[in-house]
Amino acid sequence: MTEVKMTVNGKAASGNVEGRTLLVQFLREDMGLTGTHVGCDTSQCGACVVHVNGEAVKSCTMLAVEAQGAEVSTIEGQAAPDGTLNTIQQAFQDHHGLQCGFCTPGMVMSAAALLKDNPKPTESDVRHYLDGNICRCTGYHNIVKAIMAASGQDVSAIAGE
């Protein structure tokens, strides 16, 4: 076992992990942060996306020991402490950007990474950025619309469902 220390959503976090412990397992099982989801075994679905040192990564495809000393943010750190949703989360609610909600944590974290680099993306930018985030329910239109709305752009002309 190896001791890992990192910052998760601004707070110090530590634990003893095996070499094979994935970052997502550490977050869900050791930290109790079950908002980050596991939707596949093949690194393809993006339900597990978190930020490590500000970059979107698949937490199912990174070892916990590789996050030694890192700043990690998860979906739990997105809303304000009183539960007020952040702009992206609120836009998902306003524009019906989720149905079952399983993909949503990864979608919101990917959207946050996109808007940090590209604050006014085009619809095509959003669709390309979500290449690695799979949704079984919505058909994506409302997710794209929500992210465009969260970037402060007029979405009245974007197709919804």
Next chain:
Amino acid sequence: MYNFDVEMPSTIADAVTALARDEAQPLSGGQTLIPTLKARLAAPSVLVSLHGIAEMKGVSAQDGTVTIGGATTHATVAGEVADAYPALASLAGRIGDPAVRNRGTIGGSVANNDPSACYPAGVLASNGTVVTNTREIAADDYFLGMFETALEEGEIVTAVKFKIPEAAHYEKHLQPASRFPLVAVFVAKFADGVRVAVTGASENGVFRWTEAETALSADFSVEAVAGLKADGSSMISDLHGSGAYRAHLVGVMTKRAVAAINA
């Protein structure tokens, strides 16, 4: 996943030492290796992470050559090579998805030599060189077959060098479920001739389509390759496409790449 130890060296020399341990294997971005371990298709007892090795990261361009450290991520290449070698940056920027590009590295891709990977086509078409901790290997001698390379046990890809062509284009026909190419072609036009590398098609992994190279070196036009047909006999046939379909795509991707360069 079976359990393993993880070593985190900070120099190439320490990584080489760590790799001398029994059943040790390098871990770079993990975007291929970790899914492989989850499927229990490999059982190393030690993973030697290359992630913390500063001397294996970064990009430099001089005298017509781009050199990329083996532990440099696809995202970094997409951003930092855009001026020096735009076609290569475009290749890196279309690998997988943003999260994969933030972790996956050129060294891992070139060491793995997946028959459908993007970088091998870029390295081979650019007449590149694979640099390891012990030697430099010309691309023409490096890619030996599906998942096979000239690397010896314990040898690390520390950098990859690309010759910058006069013009180049990477045309990728996406397999949308895996996000790998179904077939992709990299065309690089040098002053002394054209190189055409094909990935995703052959059962022997990346290869140079020499008939197209000869035709394009004489006349760099879509018409010059319009009548050529790639040989479909040793092409991958799977549920995504037959060998004949892939052979057809090789021609189409080559024509599109040439058209994009001439546009």
